[in-house]
Amino acid sequence: MSKTDRKRLLREMIFYRRFEERTFEAYMERKIGGFLHLYSGQEAVATGVLQMVQADRGIGFDYVITGYRDHIHAIKSGAPAREVMAELYGKETGSSKGRGGSMHIFDPSAHFMGGYALVGQPFPLAAGLALACKHQREGRIAVCFLGDGANNQGTFHETMNMASIWKLPVLFVCENNLYAIGTAIERSTAVLDQYQRLGAYKIPASQHSGQDIEIVMEATRSAVTHVRNGNGPYFLEFLTYRYRGHSMSDSGAYRSKEEVTDWMQQDPIQILATRLIHANELTEGELKDLEQEVQNEIDNDIIKFAEESPEPRVEDLTKYVFEDNPDPRWIGPLRAGGEAHG
Numbered sequence: 001m002s003k004t005d006r007k008r009l010l011r012e013m014i015f016y017r018r019f020e021e022r023t024f025e026a027y028m029e030r031k032i033g034g035f036l037h038l039y040s041g042q043e044a045v046a047t048g049v050l051q052m053v054q055a056d057r058g059i060g061f062d063y064v065i066t067g068y069r070d071h072i073h074a075i076k077s078g079a080p081a082r083e084v085m086a087e088l089y090g091k092e093t094g095s096s097k098g099r100g101g102s103m104h105i106f107d108p109s110a111h112f113m114g115g116y117a118l119v120g121q122p123f124p125l126a127a128g129l130a131l132a133c134k135h136q137r138e139g140r141i142a143v144c145f146l147g148d149g150a151n152n153q154g155t156f157h158e159t160m161n162m163a164s165i166w167k168l169p170v171l172f173v174c175e176n177n178l179y180a181i182g183t184a185i186e187r188s189t190a191v192l193d194q195y196q197r198l199g200a201y202k203i204p205a206s207q208h209s210g211q212d213i214e215i216v217m218e219a220t221r222s223a224v225t226h227v228r229n230g231n232g233p234y235f236l237e238f239l240t241y242r243y244r245g246h247s248m249s250d251s252g253a254y255r256s257k258e259e260v261t262d263w264m265q266q267d268p269i270q271i272l273a274t275r276l277i278h279a280n281e282l283t284e285g286e287l288k289d290l291e292q293e294v295q296n297e298i299d300n301d302i303i304k305f306a307e308e309s310p311e312p313r314v315e316d317l318t319k320y321v322f323e324d325n326p327d328p329r330w331i332g333p334l335r336a337g338g339e340a341h342g
């Protein structure tokens with residue numbers, strides 16, 4: 001990677017960390033409500049994987065889908081950060097017009113196909129997207145991010161089997177942060193190394209550190225090549241850690257202070273920043289400036305946009321509701337057939 005690329009990725013990760021931490025503050029100020037799952041600590045995974053996926057075909061070419069810890073995946077896929085923040089604020093300018101909130105970021109123009117609240121739900125949807133890619137024959141792939149806990153859902157097994165026999169162009173990315181809410185992986189899962197589970201479906205799989213973005217990118221490079229070249233799915237497992245509780249209602253008391261501190265010693269931003277400083281590609285002063293610049297951008301642009309955006313209008317409450325919507329574009333053909341609505 002060139003010096004400029006490494007610096008840009010460092011800036012992006014600092015931006016993502018600050019974005020998430022700023023949403024924490026806004027939540028405490030009661031400006032954001034509902035569920036909120038933060039990504040702090042795991043930044044190198046989404047940033048590195050998507051950077052590599054976008055390397056040859058650009059942003060918004062491939063489909064991306066994930067669970068509810070989705071803000072950063074959406075932004076890195078091309079959803080404007082302003083609109084993601086506005087969505088968290090429940091504003092009309094949000095990516096889902098303020099109707100979805102944190103777990104339901106969606107931006108089809110970036111081919112970011114959601115944010116889903118149900119654990120394991122994105123697996124079969126990713127297979128569907130990949131099947132569409134296969135039929136389109138334009139070289140697109142589907143990238144499906146999910147947590148370690150999701151792999152215990154039935155959808156995981158059904159999807160892996162089908163994706164394998166149909167050789168679907170889908171890259172599965174398991175963000176193994178060792179917990180599913182407050183349950184440690186040892187207590188819920190028979191096979192701890194998630195990549196080993198793919199042997200049952202003849203899907204090639206590998207496990208890597210999720211804290212060093214250059215390792216993440218290197219692992220992703222060969223996986224993407226495999227999938228794009230028509231060889232079927234690939235499963236990447238990254239070992240990582242979330243710094244905050246599962247969501248805003250969870251203080252994370254089931255983890256020891258030592259465990260959290262140990263993982264913070266392998267911080268993805270710190271790892272890259274230290275490497276750049278040692279290689280004389282960055283000075284301590286430049287790092288401080290970068291942090292300040294990002295903070296200004298988030299406070300003076302992203303947050304300002306969300307705060308100044310209008311609330312959805314009460315009269316539009318049912319505007320995007322499928323059932324009983326008077327707009328014929330929503331239900332006309334189904335109603336006319338006399339079935340399948342509701």
Ligand SMILES: Cc1ncc(C[n+]2csc(CCOP(=O)(O)OP(=O)(O)O)c2C)c(N)n1
Binds near residue numbers: 148177179180
């Ligand atoms: C079908 C379903 N079952 C249970 C839940 C409750 N739930 C929400 S998050 C979660 C844990 C998922 O953990 P993991 O997949 O490891 O993701 P992480 O939160 O660690 O990123 C559970 C069980 C849910 N949302 N959907």
Ligand SMILES: [Mg+2]
Binds near residue numbers: 175
């Ligand atoms: Mg997890």
